[in-house]
Amino acid sequence: MLVPSHTIFFSGCTFHCVFCQNWDISQVSSGIYIDPEKLLDIIHKRNQQGSRNVNWVGGDPTPNLYYILTVLKKLEDNIAQIWNSNMYCSIETMKLLRRVIDLYLTDFKYGNDKCAKRLSLVDNYYDIVKRNHIYAHENANMIIRHLVMPNHVECCSKPIMRFISDNLPNACVNVMAQYRPEYHAKEFEDISRHVRIEEVIEVKDFGEDLKIHII
Numbered sequence: 001m002l003v004p005s006h007t008i009f010f011s012g013c014t015f016h017c018v019f020c021q022n023w024d025i026s027q028v029s030s031g032i033y034i035d036p037e038k039l040l041d042i043i044h045k046r047n048q049q050g051s052r053n054v055n056w057v058g059g060d061p062t063p064n065l066y067y068i069l070t071v072l073k074k075l076e077d078n079i080a081q082i083w084n085s086n087m088y089c090s091i092e093t094m095k096l097l098r099r100v101i102d103l104y105l106t107d108f109k110y111g112n113d114k115c116a117k118r119l120s121l122v123d124n125y126y127d128i129v130k131r132n133h134i135y136a137h138e139n140a141n142m143i144i145r146h147l148v149m150p151n152h153v154e155c156c157s158k159p160i161m162r163f164i165s166d167n168l169p170n171a172c173v174n175v176m177a178q179y180r181p182e183y184h185a186k187e188f189e190d191i192s193r194h195v196r197i198e199e200v201i202e203v204k205d206f207g208e209d210l211k212i213h214i215i
Contacts, residue, residue, distance in 0.1 A: 001215075002082065002105070002143075006043065006051035013059040014088050016121040017109075019149070019185035026059040027183075036071045047077045055105070057084035065093060072100060087132040088122055094135045104136040106144050111159030115152065119188065134167055142171040143215070148200045149179050151190040157203040165210035172215045175204045 013026040020026050034042075043054055056068055062085060072081065080102040087106045108129065110116040116125030136142055144164060148157055164171060179195040186192045207214050 002053060002055070002103075004051050005053050005055045005082070006046040006079075007055040007057055007084075008039075010056075010058040010061055010064045012063050013086075014062055014122070015060065015086055017183070018119050018188060019179070019182055019191055021180070021182045022059070023183045036067065036074065039071050040074055043071075043075065043079070044077050047079050051079070053080040053082050053103070055082040055084050057105075060085050060088075062089045062093060065096065069096065069100070083136075087129050087136070088125065089128075089132060091131065091135070094132050097136075098139050101136075101140050103141040103143065106133060106136070106142065108133065108144050108146050108160050108164075109156070110152075111156040111163075115156055119191070130163060130167070133163075133171075137168045137171060142168065143174060144168070144171050145174045145176055146203070147176045147179050148195050148203050149191055150193050150195045150199065153199050153202055158206055161203065161207045161210055161212060164207075165212055172213045173207060174215050175200060175207060 009025060009031070011025045011028065011030045013020075016027065017023075024030065061068060061083065081100060082103050082105050083097060083101040084105040085107065086109065087104070109120065110125055113124060113126050116122050133142070133144070146157065146160055161173075164173060177195060177197065177200040179191075181192050181194065204214055
């Protein structure tokens with residue numbers, strides 16, 4: 001529903017996921033610097049060519065917040081802005097994005113802190129990401145992506161679905177089935193295989209039973 005989308009990728013990420021499928025840009029510094037004025041010209045050109053939105057992604061866009069706001073402050077094109085993120089950031093970041101972002105395309109990975117710490121090396125994940133989802137939901141549209149991982153249906157997928165049902169009634173949810181053991185995933189027994197279709201269907205059915213808008 002977002003295509004054609006002008007997707008702007010940044011290297012770097014606030015996570016260090018052992019299963020990252022984009023590890024070559026998220027965990028390794030890469031790419032080139034583009035002057036904000038030049039990027040403004042590119043956004044304008046893509047808009048003229050039919051792009052429906054500007055999609056800030058990575059890695060994760062959060063470490064580049066100042067640069068992004070510098071660009072948007074000068075942007076004259078009336079085009080929707082998408083924050084494509086894992087939502088692991090400060091409340092100050094969320095406040096800066098208020099009334100700037102039209103749609104949050106989020107990545108809600110874990111239903112608890114233990115899995116987040118072990119597989120993405122982040123602290124206090126669940127409370128931070130829940131808080132930011134609630135804040136974003138109150139200020140813009142939202143599509144939540146949840147990647148179903150092998151052996152993580154009960155500990156991660158179902159708690160996330162319950163939270164969405166209880167707190168984010170207007171959010172659309174994309175339950176994703178494309179997990180595969182990339183990067184260092186094979187070193188972790190629980191996620192060392194592809195996800196089974198039965199696991200994905202179980203999560204989708206669980207979300208639908210909770211009246212979540214699954215897309």
